[in-house]
Amino acid sequence: MEETEWVPTVDDLRVKLCYICREEERYDSPEEPPRAWTHPCNCTLVAHESCLLQWIIAAQQTPDRAANALKCPQCGAEYELESRNPPILKFLDAWNKGMSRVGRVVTVSIAGVVFIAIGSGLYAVCTSYGAFAMREFIGKDLYDQIMTDDPAKWPWYAFINLPLIPLSLINSRGGFFLNISPLVPLLSGWPYAGPVSDPAQNGFLAR
Structure with a gap:
């Protein structure tokens, strides 16, 4: 009958020194x-189970140590933790972690939707006010020549310049940024563009 080779374990050590708490235990004085x-890896380090678990938990909660929390500090071997929890607790723990990830995704998604909604609303208000201010400044007849009341006929740069008008007005009052006249976004671009509407439809051609 072939004899199996005897492999010593941590319990066979005559002197055990916990590399975490540095407490020593001798075989003759337990x-x-x-x-x-x-003895979680193949190197010479041994530790109390409770000390090692506390060390791993503390490392996982420290950002600069979390990546190596389950590694031996001496040889770099990966630690393998065995859970003694019943299957139902393992399932609930996995469920809790999954729901935490889903919760973070939902929170970020809701924040993004709210940000887009508020931004779109502010953009629409600024654009509408910019169109109103331009109409009041240059008059209805010229406004109908350049813009018309139909946003579908506006040139593309109108959607950039018009929202800048109320922002420029606010800046001119508060002086938050450079002292830019509110007329700059109103006048830039349009003097060089052709009319959007048909002059004949607005009574500008002689009959």
């Missing part, structure tokens, strides 16, 4: 009450 020891 601790009271006894604490479980573990």
Whole structure:
């Protein structure tokens, strides 16, 4: 009958030194009450199970140590944790982690939707006010020549310049940024553009 080779374990050590708490236990003077020891990798480090678990938890909660929380500090071997929880607790733990990730995704998505909604609303208000201010400044007849009341006929740069008009007015009152006249976005671009509407439709051609 072939004899199996005897492999020593951490319990066979005559002197055990926990590399975390630095407490020593000798074979002839065991601790009271006894604490479980573990030898989690193939190097010479041994530790109390409770000390090692506390060390791993503390490392996982520290950003600069979290990546190496489950690695031996001496040889770099990966630690493998065995859970003694019943299957239902493992399932609930996995469910809790999954729902936490889903919750973060939902929170970010809601924040993005709210930001887009508020931004779109502010843009629409600024554009409408810019069109109103331009109409009041240049008059209805010229406004109908350049813009018309139909946004579908506006040139593309109108959607950039018009929202800048109320922002320029606010800046001119508060002086938050450079002292830019509110007329700059009103006059830039349009003097060089052709009319959008048909002059004949607005009574500008002789009959």
